[in-house]
Amino acid sequence: MKIGLPKERKENEYRVAIIPSNVGRLVDAGHDVYVEHDAGKAAGFSDEMYLEKGTRILSSEEEVFKTCELIIKVKEILPSEFGLLNDKHILFTYIHSANRRPQTEELLNSKCVAFAYEDVKDQNGRFVLLEPMSRIAGEVGLITGVFYSSTTTGGLGKLVCGTPGVKPMKIVIFGAGNVGVSCARLALGLGAEVVLMDTDIHKLEDILANKLPTVKTCFSNRANVSHEIKDADIVFNCVKWFPGLTILSRDMLELMQPNSLIVDIDAEPGGAIESSQYTTHQDPIFVEKGIRHIGIANLPSSDANTASAALSNATIKYILQIANKGWKAAAQDNEDLKYGLDFVKGYLTFKDTADAFGMELTDKEKVLAMF
Numbered sequence: 001m002k003i004g005l006p007k008e009r010k011e012n013e014y015r016v017a018i019i020p021s022n023v024g025r026l027v028d029a030g031h032d033v034y035v036e037h038d039a040g041k042a043a044g045f046s047d048e049m050y051l052e053k054g055t056r057i058l059s060s061e062e063e064v065f066k067t068c069e070l071i072i073k074v075k076e077i078l079p080s081e082f083g084l085l086n087d088k089h090i091l092f093t094y095i096h097s098a099n100r101r102p103q104t105e106e107l108l109n110s111k112c113v114a115f116a117y118e119d120v121k122d123q124n125g126r127f128v129l130l131e132p133m134s135r136i137a138g139e140v141g142l143i144t145g146v147f148y149s150s151t152t153t154g155g156l157g158k159l160v161c162g163t164p165g166v167k168p169m170k171i172v173i174f175g176a177g178n179v180g181v182s183c184a185r186l187a188l189g190l191g192a193e194v195v196l197m198d199t200d201i202h203k204l205e206d207i208l209a210n211k212l213p214t215v216k217t218c219f220s221n222r223a224n225v226s227h228e229i230k231d232a233d234i235v236f237n238c239v240k241w242f243p244g245l246t247i248l249s250r251d252m253l254e255l256m257q258p259n260s261l262i263v264d265i266d267a268e269p270g271g272a273i274e275s276s277q278y279t280t281h282q283d284p285i286f287v288e289k290g291i292r293h294i295g296i297a298n299l300p301s302s303d304a305n306t307a308s309a310a311l312s313n314a315t316i317k318y319i320l321q322i323a324n325k326g327w328k329a330a331a332q333d334n335e336d337l338k339y340g341l342d343f344v345k346g347y348l349t350f351k352d353t354a355d356a357f358g359m360e361l362t363d364k365e366k367v368l369a370m371f
C-alpha cells in the first residue's frame with residue numbers, strides 16, 4: 001500500500017506521526033512510504049533519516065494526498081486541508097470529531113474511511129493511543145509548572161524538592177487518571193509533597209498500594225479541595241471536564257496563596273477550573289485574582305521528539321494491520337481498531353459525534369457488510 005506522512009499544519013504542532021525507525025517496518029513489509037519534505041524536522045527527524053529507511057520525499061502535502069491511499073497524521077484535518085481527501089483515502093489520526101462539525105462534514109463529504117486514534121480501545125477498555133500522550137502531558141505539565149514557579153519567571157520562588165531545613169513544594173493534583181498519576185510520579189520523584197485527589201476511592205487505593213506508596217491521597221469534594229489548595233504551591237487539574245463540573249470555582253481562588261500557580265492540564269476554558277483560559281507554550285501565563293494560571297492544550301508538542309516516538313510506537317502495529325490487510329479486514333479482525341472506525345465512505349459510525357450534531361449514526365457491522 002502507498003502510505004503518506006504529511007507535515008502537520010496546526011499551529012504549535014511539532015510532532016510527526018511516524019518516526020524513521022518505524023517507517024522501516026512498513027518498508028520491510030513491502031509498502032511504499034512517502035514523506036512530505038521536512039515532515040519530521042521540528043521533532044528532530046530529518047528527510048535524510050527517512051530516506052535511509054527507504055522512503056521517498058515529496059515536496060508538498062497535496063502530492064502526499066494525491067500519491068497515497070493510507071494517510072497517517074497526528075492532528076485533525078484543518079480547514080486549510082479540506083479538499084485533499086477523497087473516497088480512495090484511509091485516514092488514521094487524532095480526529096475528535098464530536099466537537100468539530102466542519103471537519104465531520106468534510107470527512108463525510110469526502111467519502112474517505114477514517115480511524116480515530118482516540119477511539120481505538122483494547123480488550124481491557126484502555127484507550128491505547130491516548131495513553132502515551134496522557135502520560136507525557138502529565139510530565140510536561142509538571143515540568144512546566146515547576147519552571148513557572150521560579151522567582152525568575154515571576155513565581156513563588158520555591159524549590160520543588162526544598163532543602164535541608166526548608167520544606168519542599170506542596171503540589172495538589174485533581175484526577176488520578178493517566179495524566180494525574182504521571183504528573184504525581186514525577187513530582188514525587190523530584191521530592192515534592194504530593195496530594196492526589198479523586199472521587200474514585202478504589203483508584204486511590206490501587207495507586208497507594210501498587211504505584212505511588214508515598215503519595216498522599218484525598219477524596220475530592222468542595223470541602224477537601226478548599227482545605228488542600230490553601231497552602232498549595234501548584235495545583236494541577238487532570239480531570240476531564242463534563243458539563244456542570246466545577247472543582248475549583250472563581251471564589252475559591254481567594255483561598256489560595258497569592259502568586260501560586262494553577263496548571264489546567266485538561267485546559268478547558270471555564271471548565272473544572274472556572275477561571276481557566278487557553279494559553280500557549282509561547283505565552284503560557286495569565287493571572288486572575290493574584291493566582292497565576294497555565295492552560296496549554298497541546299503540552300506533549302513541546303517535547304516533540306519523545307512524543308512522536310511514543311505515538312508512533314503505539315500506532316505502528318495498527319498501521320501495519322491496515323496496510324497489510326486493507327481497512328475492512330483490519331477492522332473485522334481487530335476489535336481495537338473497529339472501535340476507532342468512525343467514518344466509512346460517507347457514513348458516520350461514531351455515536352458521540354452523531355449525538356453531538358444530530359446526525360445519522362450507521363452501525364459499524366452494517367457498513368462493514370456494505371463495502
Ligand SMILES: NC(=O)c1ccc[n+]([C@@H]2O[C@H](COP(=O)([O-])OP(=O)(O)OC[C@H]3O[C@@H](n4cnc5c(N)ncnc54)[C@H](O)[C@@H]3O)[C@@H](O)[C@H]2O)c1
Pocket residue numbers: 133134137174175176177178179180197198199200203220238239240241247264265266267296297298299300
Ligand atoms: N493539555 C494536554 O496537552 C493534554 C494531553 C493529554 C490529555 N489531556 C487531558 O487530560 C485530562 C485527563 O486525562 P486522563 O487520560 O488522565 O483522564 P482519566 O479519565 O484517565 O482520569 C480522570 C480522573 O479524574 C477523576 N475525577 C472525575 N471527577 C473528579 C473530581 N470531581 N475530582 C477529582 N477527580 C475526579 C476520575 O475518577 C479519573 O480518575 C483529559 O481531559 C485529557 O483530554 C490534556
